[in-house]
Amino acid sequence: MTVLLLNASYEPLAVVSWKRAMTLVLTGRAEMVEQDGSRVVRSAGGVEFPLPGVVRLMQMVSFASMRAKRSPNYSRAGLVARDNGECQVAGCEKPGSTVDHVIPRSRGGDNSWENCVLMCLSHNSRKGDQSLEELGWTLKQRPVAPHGLMVTLPVARKSDWAQWATSG
Ligand SMILES: [Zn+2]
Numbered sequence: 001m002t003v004l005l006l007n008a009s010y011e012p013l014a015v016v017s018w019k020r021a022m023t024l025v026l027t028g029r030a031e032m033v034e035q036d037g038s039r040v041v042r043s044a045g046g047v048e049f050p051l052p053g054v055v056r057l058m059q060m061v062s063f064a065s066m067r068a069k070r071s072p073n074y075s076r077a078g079l080v081a082r083d084n085g086e087c088q089v090a091g092c093e094k095p096g097s098t099v100d101h102v103i104p105r106s107r108g109g110d111n112s113w114e115n116c117v118l119m120c121l122s123h124n125s126r127k128g129d130q131s132l133e134e135l136g137w138t139l140k141q142r143p144v145a146p147h148g149l150m151v152t153l154p155v156a157r158k159s160d161w162a163q164w165a166t167s168g
Contacts, residue, residue, distance in 0.1 A: 001018040001036065001051070002015050002016065003017070003021035003052050003053060003054065003055055004053070005024075005030070006055065006056040008059055008060045010056060013057070018041070018052065021052045021055045022049065022052065024055060024057070026049075028058070029057065030056060030057050030058060031055065031058060032052045032054075035051065035053055038050075039051035074111055074113050079099060079113075079117075079118060080096070081146070082113070083118040086140070087118060088117040088119060088140050089120075089137050089138075089139065089140070090137070090139060092119075094120035094122070097120060097121055098119050098121055099117075099118065099119075100119040100124045102116070102117060102131075102132060103115055104128075104130070104131070107129070107131075113143060113146070114143050114144065117139060
């Protein structure tokens with residue numbers, strides 16, 4: 001059983017398990033917007049709670065902060081997936097066989113989703129310890145952490161959720 005989680009602004013945010021939704025409601029972090037039919041869940045103490053179908057967070061949550069919390073740890077395998085195995089220098093069609101640090105390690109750049117991109121061997125060796133600005137290169141996309149699992153589930157899974165469906 002899944003529950004649609006709305007942001008405080010009533011925009012769909014994620015699909016969560018009913019247990020997660022109940023926890024949010026019982027701890028006062030969300031309110032029930034719609035019940036899931038007439039279903040109830042019984043607590044260990046025998047108290048019945050209506051099963052939520054749609055809940056709304058009491059405070060606005062930004063997608064960015066959700067992603068930040070839910071993003072997997074940085075890994076080379078994850079980087080290859082995020083960058084589609086391609087060199088990230090704009091216009092380059094070669095496979096990204098090496099990992100480049102946007103801010104070079106010699107200048108304090110770290111191993112992170114935001115500072116690492118795939119590059120082909122020739123671009124990486126030409127870049128060396130220079131910054132993209134110094135070289136006048138641009139990237140195909142801004143390096144960001146991949147999305148967490150919470151936002152990958154399709155939102156329009158139940159017909160009675162249609163009224164909450166997003167345009168994008
Ligand atoms: Zn390249």
